[in-house]
Amino acid sequence: MVENRPWLNVLTHLVLVVGVIVIAFPVYLAVIASTHDEGAFLRGVVPLLPGPHLLDNYGQMLSQGMSTSGAPPLTLMLANSLVMAIAIAVAKIAISIISAYAIVYFRFPLRTLAFWTIFITLMLPVEVRIIPTFKVVADLGLLNSYAGLTIPLIASATATFLFRQFFLTVPDELMEAARVDGAGPMKFFRDILLPLSRTNMAALFVILFIYGWMQYLWPLLVTTDTKFYTVVMGIKRMAAVADADPQWNLVMAAVVLAMLPPVLIVVFMQRLFVKGLVETEK
Amino acid sequence: MAAIELSGVKKTYPGGIEVIHGLDLAIADGEMVVLVGPSGCGKSTLLRMIAGLETITDGTISIGGAVVNRREPAERDVAMVFQNYALYPHMTVRGNLEYGLRNRGTPRAEIDARVEAAARTLEIAPFLDRKPRQLSGGQRQRVAMGRAIVRQPKAFLFDEPLSNLDAKLRGQMRIEIRRLQRALGTTSVYVTHDQLEAMTLADRLVVMNGGHIEQVGKPTELYDRPASLFVAGFIGSPPMNLIDIETLRALTGAAFPPSLPVGTDIVGIRPDAIMMGPAGGGDISISGVVELIEPVGGESHLYVRVAGLDQAMVIVAQGRSVLSETGRLDFSLPVAALHPFSRATGKRLR
Numbered sequence: 001m002v003e004n005r006p007w008l009n010v011l012t013h014l015v016l017v018v019g020v021i022v023i024a025f026p027v028y029l030a031v032i033a034s035t036h037d038e039g040a041f042l043r044g045v046v047p048l049l050p051g052p053h054l055l056d057n058y059g060q061m062l063s064q065g066m067s068t069s070g071a072p073p074l075t076l077m078l079a080n081s082l083v084m085a086i087a088i089a090v091a092k093i094a095i096s097i098i099s100a101y102a103i104v105y106f107r108f109p110l111r112t113l114a115f116w117t118i119f120i121t122l123m124l125p126v127e128v129r130i131i132p133t134f135k136v137v138a139d140l141g142l143l144n145s146y147a148g149l150t151i152p153l154i155a156s157a158t159a160t161f162l163f164r165q166f167f168l169t170v171p172d173e174l175m176e177a178a179r180v181d182g183a184g185p186m187k188f189f190r191d192i193l194l195p196l197s198r199t200n201m202a203a204l205f206v207i208l209f210i211y212g213w214m215q216y217l218w219p220l221l222v223t224t225d226t227k228f229y230t231v232v233m234g235i236k237r238m239a240a241v242a243d244a245d246p247q248w249n250l251v252m253a254a255v256v257l258a259m260l261p262p263v264l265i266v267v268f269m270q271r272l273f274v275k276g277l278v279e280t281e282k
Numbered sequence: 283m284a285a286i287e288l289s290g291v292k293k294t295y296p297g298g299i300e301v302i303h304g305l306d307l308a309i310a311d312g313e314m315v316v317l318v319g320p321s322g323c324g325k326s327t328l329l330r331m332i333a334g335l336e337t338i339t340d341g342t343i344s345i346g347g348a349v350v351n352r353r354e355p356a357e358r359d360v361a362m363v364f365q366n367y368a369l370y371p372h373m374t375v376r377g378n379l380e381y382g383l384r385n386r387g388t389p390r391a392e393i394d395a396r397v398e399a400a401a402r403t404l405e406i407a408p409f410l411d412r413k414p415r416q417l418s419g420g421q422r423q424r425v426a427m428g429r430a431i432v433r434q435p436k437a438f439l440f441d442e443p444l445s446n447l448d449a450k451l452r453g454q455m456r457i458e459i460r461r462l463q464r465a466l467g468t469t470s471v472y473v474t475h476d477q478l479e480a481m482t483l484a485d486r487l488v489v490m491n492g493g494h495i496e497q498v499g500k501p502t503e504l505y506d507r508p509a510s511l512f513v514a515g516f517i518g519s520p521p522m523n524l525i526d527i528e529t530l531r532a533l534t535g536a537a538f539p540p541s542l543p544v545g546t547d548i549v550g551i552r553p554d555a556i557m558m559g560p561a562g563g564g565d566i567s568i569s570g571v572v573e574l575i576e577p578v579g580g581e582s583h584l585y586v587r588v589a590g591l592d593q594a595m596v597i598v599a600q601g602r603s604v605l606s607e608t609g610r611l612d613f614s615l616p617v618a619a620l621h622p623f624s625r626a627t628g629k630r631l632r
Binding site: 171173174177178179180182183187192195 | 382
């Protein structure tokens with residue numbers, strides 16, 4: 001804005017500050033809680049300054065977990081979540097970029113039908129088809145396995161659609177030039193389309209990683225063996241203990257640890273992420 | 283290097299729309315042929331059929347004596363320069379030049395040698411390690427040319443390569459393409475809608491209209507003796523004046539000029555063939571009102587409204603015109619410079 005209106009500046013900043021506090025305060029509280037002892041949050045006055053038990057709490061959660069609520073060590077759950085999120089993100093990108101390539105660059109019978117079929121699955125997220133999907137996964141013997149955790153979540157219309165839109169903006173002449181230069185379909189895909197989609201893939205990876213990390217309902221259904229627990233569902237299990245007070249300090253330590261990977265992914269891939277969303281490199 | 287031969291070539295798009303109607307054309311080895319015509323005449327489609335980017339519905343295309351109808355573009359050993367250059371945006375200039383050679387399994391040393399040579403010829407050596415988007419339009423154009431010449435193909439195919447450049451650069455690149463093509467002696471097919479480009483670049487000019495060839499010949503031949511009304515109107519700027527013979531007779535009261543062949547319905551005259559002032563022996567005198575004067579520098583284009591004619595006549599007057607707009611002008615059409623056409627066939631009569 002060119003106009004200089006001080007009261008407007010004050011007002012906008014006020015709104016922003018309030019917004020930040022609303023978002024950040026619970027996170028802050030979680031961090032603080034994870035540094036106190038067991039009773040600190042149950043005594044009535046919520047402490048606002050860090051306590052002395054940071055290392056104890058995190059150490060216990062990482063190495064032993066919370067046996068009273070049947071939660072395995074966080075390292076295991078974090079590893080499971082990581083495997084699941086990465087597998088989902090990578091596989092989703094791989095499958096959707098290939099199907100988008102087929103749909104955009106090849107003329108085959110029922111191509112439009114194929115596209116619309118993929119598109120329609122947008123209306124069928126896991127939550128909608130959860131019972132039949134569970135039945136299929138159970139019959140295939142995939143309960144309590146990484147395959148069972150990831151495969152049903154891999155098919156992705158969104159990513160296919162995103163790549164399709166991107167491929168449509170790549171000029172046809174590029175494909176023709178490659179053909180004249182002696183590149184077949186696979187070579188064109190590998191040498192030209194893939195490098196051009198690099199930033200799109202990065203942006204999608206961030207989104208899909210977080211999507212995979214946040215999965216709650218599906219892991220809750222298909223895992224009964226603690227070996228395959230993921231961290232998001234594990235936290236729920238810790239917070240809801242029967243016949244005892246929840247150990248908030250430990251739960252919050254788990255929460256903070258569970259928040260870290262998505263934050264790190266966003267921080268480290270931010271540059272590529274933004275590029276992939278705004279830039280069209282042609 | 284190779285001759286290209288098209289015989290009975292047809293193109294029908296799915297849905298039954300025929301865009302090229304049985305076309306024959308022989309392009310000699312080392313020749314530069316320019317396809318020119320209005321948009322939608324099929325010239326780009328024809329070029330893409332030669333390149334192998336469009337299928338051939340009927341007829342045959344052969345390059346260097348071998349029928350290539352069913353060959354992939356890469357197997358035809360032709361190189362193409364696209365209108366929007368189609369450089370690979372993520373590769374450096376060097377990468378762009380090398381790509382076709384690497385796909386063909388050319389030895390590394392030879393690739394380097396060819397790229398160096400092409401970069402020297404086109405003066406793009408300083409940019410070899412840049413990405414295309416860091417280059418100006420003219421430089422990208424050179425890279426696109428470079429990508430074609432490193433391949434040392436049997437033929438170059440140019441699809442309106444200069445139409446994205448500004449006028450000055452277009453003039454420069456035109457000369458450079460001509461020089462390069464002469465030096466390399468590679469058979470070339472060049473598509474353009476710019477008739478100045480067509481006239482200056484072509485060994486032979488092919489004027490196309492509606493999926494047919496209207497006329498093939500040296501640029502000067504086409505200018506001097508257009509074979510049809512279409513070519514007459516298309517080649518030359520400003521275009522030829524076309525006048526209905528009856529109107530002309532009514533206008534001048536002149537008898538049928540005896541030198542014109544029987545059956546002439548329309549006569550054409552080039553704007554620069556029209557003489558100023560009343561006519562001498564046997565030529566046709568006309569007078570009209572100057573509607574508009576376009577000073578082009580060395581010459582002026584006069585648009586003269588003549589009573590009885592639908593369109594203003596265009597006259598090219600040498601030097602600065604001292605006439606004023608709305609002034610009266612007497613001029614004459616030398617009978618020897620008239621081009622006779624038949625209305626029914628659209629063809630030249632002599």
